Amino acid sequence: MQIHQYKSNGLNIILDVPGGSVHVVDEPVYEAVGILRENRDEDEVRRAFALKGISSEETEEVLGEIRELRQQGLLFSEEPYAPSVEAFAKRKTVVKALCLHVAHDCNLACRYCFAGEGEYHGRRAIMDYETGCRALDFLIANSGARHNLEVDFFGGEPLLNWETVKKLVAYGRSLEEKSGKHFRFTITTNGVLLNDEIMEFCNREMDNVVMSVDGRKEVHDRMRPFRKGSGSYDLIIPKFLKFAEQRRKLGLKYYVRGTYTRWNTDFAADVLHLADLGFDQISVEPVVAPPEMDYALREEDLPVLLEQYDILAKEMIRREKEGKGFNFFHFMIDLTGGPCVYKRLSGCGSGTEYLAVTPWGDFYPCHQFVGMEQFLLGNVRDGIVREDTVESFKRVNVYSKPACSSCFARFYCSGGCLANSWNFTGSINDVYEIGCALERKRVECAIMIKAALNE
């Protein structure tokens, strides 16, 4: 698909898919492009417009403008990427990011946890300092010429192993000058153990912090209870607000990040609740769950979920115009810059540029594959031992996934999440249909917001 056109919030939007240009057009252009994209010629547009009583003067004006954009490569542009991306996929990759599972244990018992209450369907475990150091050594040794190295402290709940986190940050910093590298540390936390000392340390050392909260109290507490059943909302919200405020003042990145499930298909209210509380960097994502789970999203939920993104988008525009805007991660889109086409088409890098490390030092393609033994890639002592598996991840790109070739969103999602694909289809080279439908909607809304605010 080379052209994507849609109507949203009273706007006619046309996206030149291969080139990335976006046009807001009037009704005649919208209709003319609809005819031309079906490989029908200008005379067919003339005939169709004559039947509608559109003057020939206006018809020629419309066709002239479309022709001009085509000549400039901004409409009906070519897609010459496949050979380059295939070649790019064969390049020698370096490791640039690790997800360090410093604790396979958790003080919450979130019902949708893909890690099975933090244990990843294995044993409870805590990463020791030595294992963490070897992971950072491995990252430096395998990062080639890459300057910025990303390390996310993840779990389970990483604050259950806070002393090790601090020591590993210090160890990483001690390697920077000698290696010429820079570590960007991040942490993802449920907030239960968050305190002033931890906030102060994170504000000094962490490039980004991700705070897990789902939205409204009843929604959050239903899915994110303590092990004994009581909700965690009241404990974490004041701490997250304080933390977010500190980071905002310091100009540091943070996100509150939530998950929506079948129990809150009206999730726009949760995003807005977080904004009303005072958070201005918000990410709320669809749950990824086996279809048999009662909270899993179903295909029949899609109309409601898609509408929620429309509701959210319109409300965000309203607030932005009133000077009370906030950022929703999944509506972020950079129409003028953004990543190069290689990045856009070659996927997230899991299994090649990005690895997850278990508490005992095993490597997996990403945090979502941890515990699936067929995806064990190696460990911090021996390095990568399953080059064949790494190779299979490396070769995944949008051109290796048949479903992506007809999807306009392929330049925005890069073929989607490999773990989702595996979980739902048994192949890393396929797609998760519900996730795709939601992603397409998010891209449409993101572009519409830009268009509406540009008016």
Place this chain on the structure above:
Amino acid sequence: MKHIKTLNTKNLQETLKKGGCGECQTSCQSACKTSCTVGNQSCESRK
């Protein structure tokens, strides 16, 4: 133009010529841990 307002004149084809430098962030290290979102990331080669 009278009928068309172009929001951006992005030409992704141009980025093909430079090649991928690989300095950009990995997707899941930001704020998504369950879905792949790449289009919203920034290019770091300009820095």
